Amino acid sequence: MELFDSHVHYEDAQFKEDRDERLEYLRNTDVKYILNCCSDVEVFDTVMEIVDKYDFAYGSIGIHPHWTEETPADYLEKVRELAKHPKIVAIGEMGLDYFWNEPKDLQKRIFKEQLELAKELDMPVIIHDREAHEDVIEILEEYRPKGVIHRYSGPVDILQRAFDIGMYVSFNNDLTYPEWNAAPIACLMVTPWDRLLIETDCPYAAPYERKDDRCEADDVKTVVQMIAELRGVSEEFVAQKSMENALRVYEINK
Ligand SMILES: [Zn+2]
Incomplete structure (x- = not known):
């Protein structure tokens, strides 16, 4: 089975001590x-190092709504520059997050600036939406980007509106938590x-x-198991479809 984990954060400080070891480990797994x-801007260099060093790694560049207050005024120029790299295949993650306290106006401005840049560069976006479903979909309907809503857990009718404008959705191990x-x-x-x-x-x-552990890309296999079980198909089918879709939406020619 060959898997495409479409959303990981190996640039995160939790991988500071053993990042290379854990990325090398993926070569022994089904994660292709x-x-x-x-x-955020602080990790731009680490993301670029990861995509340069590992043949199986692609990347995105952008500002998560939780980090908008720290974002420097010239961030968009940096995103535009780094997005030229052939292995940077999306802009993001971007969106709105009303769980934390960043000012909504600022979040919306930075979200819209990145959507405009993605249009200009003709690149897909990766969307983060936490407790902001209605505002996120209204902005997406206005800009109509191509791309993926990640780890979505809002109302079905809003997801349907995202499908209507051509977007994709990614599921993670939230599917395994009976509470939510x-x-x-x-x-x-x-x-x-x-x-x-x-x-x-x-x-x-x-x-x-x-649930209290750090997880790794290899843990995507339980996501595949859950989807196969819930939809009544084989794991191989889920692996294949999600692989084809990821390669298509991120325009990776393999
Ligand atoms: Zn993320």
Whole structure:
């Protein structure tokens, strides 16, 4: 089986001590590709090092809504420059996060600036939406980007509106948590096979049975198991569809 973990954070400080060891380890697993997502200016260099060093690693560059207050005024120029790298295949992650306290106006401005840049560069985006579903979809409907809504767990009708403008969705190990998997499962059940991606969001969001641990890209296999079980298909089918979709949306020619 060959898997594409479409959302990982190996640039995260939790991998500071053993980043190379853990990335090398992936060569012994079913994980064939990763997309290392980016959250703030501080980690731009680390993301670029990862994509330069590992043949199986692609990346994105952008500003997560949680880091908007720290973002320097010239950030967009840096994103534009780094996005020229052939292994940077998306802008993000970007979006709105109303769980934390960053000012909403600032979050919206930085979200929209990145959407405009992605349009200009003709690149897909990776969307983060936490407790901001209605505002996120309204902005997406206005800009109509191509790309992926990651780790989505909002209402099904809003996800449907994202499909209507051509977007993809990625599911992670939230599917394994009995306390809160009702929303992601409802979304999974309506997701067309040609719009589904898989991810871990590692080091965050380990599978339920190891919920306090750091997780790794290899933990995407429990996401595949859950999707196969819930949708009544083989794991191989889920692996294949999510691989095809990730290669298509990130425009990776293999
Ligand atoms: Zn992320």
